Amino acid sequence: MTHDILCVGSVLWDVIGRTTIGMRLSSDEPGRITRLPGGVAMNIAMTFSRFGLKPALITAIGQDHEGDELMMRAGQMGIVMDYVHRPKDLPTDRYMAIEGPAGLVAALADAHSLEAAGDAILVPLENGALGSAETPYDGIIALDGNLTVDLLAEIAARPSFAFADLRVAPASPGKARRLRPLMSHPGATLYVNREEAGILTDSTPDTAVQGAHALLDAGATRVIVTDGGNLAAEGHKTRGVITAPCPSIRVRRITGAGDTFMAAHIAAEREGKPPADALDTAQKIAAKYVSGEDV
Known part of the structure; x- marks a missing residue:
């Protein structure tokens, strides 16, 4: 294959405003604004x-100027863009956040084009380019909610x-419930935070360990639950639950932390x-990212 892993989901422009000053409703403070390629699948x-891995993207990117630039930037990073769906009538998606x-x-996520494209983005996995119903794709797929x-x-x-081998992330707590159909997939690993684990199981876990147990009890095969700077937990229906601490760091950025954790975990397993x-x-690795260091 020309790639090591498929990343399926949102690819867009992240517009992130960051300030070191505490903010409340109607605040107007100095800070820095950046525009970078983003989206769960892209991150x-x-x-x-x-x-050092070679990912391929399965997504929808518009045929507008922003889409052309996004395709170019991704290609420059060594990401395979051969399977991207590029609708003529939909704009490239965007995400805007203040930290x-x-x-x-x-934050606001304008990912309407990805949703509108629907199953058109999955054609390479159905027409034989990457797989089909007769010869299913059997590699790792990072899938976002x-x-x-x-x-x-x-x-x-x-x-x-x-x-x-489905590795699934909800994208945000508000979209966590979308993952419920995938909990029964025998090859699915869910990557969620403690809040999302509670949403998926209609519970209120106080720790990542409790969240992992709740997801396994609800029928999941394998789950990874994070909890900010606290313990993270991995739960498997046959192995039980294990944990790992989070290094103490100074928080400098948040957007993309969960995606970095997920990618680092998959890479370590590979x-x-x-x-x-x-x-x-x-x-x-996620702690380094949040502290502002390169990973």
Whole structure:
């Protein structure tokens, strides 16, 4: 294959405003504004590239100027863009966030084009380019919850995804419930935070360990639950639950931290690290990212 891993989901422009001053409703403060390639699938793909892997994207990117620039930037980072769906009538998606010293203040995700494209983005996994119902793709697929609930439910049941190693992230707490159809997929690993674990299980876990147990009790095969600067937990229906601490760091950025954790964990497992070491590695790399260091 021309790639090591597929990343399926949102690819867009991140517009992030950061300030060191505490913010409240109607605040108007000095800070820095950046515009970078983003989206869950893109963030994961970029992290894989930094680890020396070659990811391929499955997504929708408009044929506008912003889309052309995004395609070029991704290609320059070594990301395979051969399978991207480029609709003529949809604009390239965007995400806008404001971060203060305590973390995310507010954000808006304009990912309507990805949702509108629907299953058109999955054609390479159905027409034989990457797989089909007769010869399912059997590699790792990093899948994000920015897809519609109907499409995620289809993926959970499609023969073309039956043998895939699905690594699933909800994109945000507000989209966590979209992942419920995938909990029953035998090859799915869910990457969620403690709040999202509670949403998926209609519970209120106080720790990542409690969140992992709740997800396993609800029928999940394997889960990874993070909890900010606290312990992260991995739960497997046959192995039980293990944990890893988070290094103490100064928070300098938030957006993309969960995606970095997920990519770091998958990369560590591809290197052959056992579950405890892979979880610990992901915690340390995510902490470096949040502290502002390069990973």
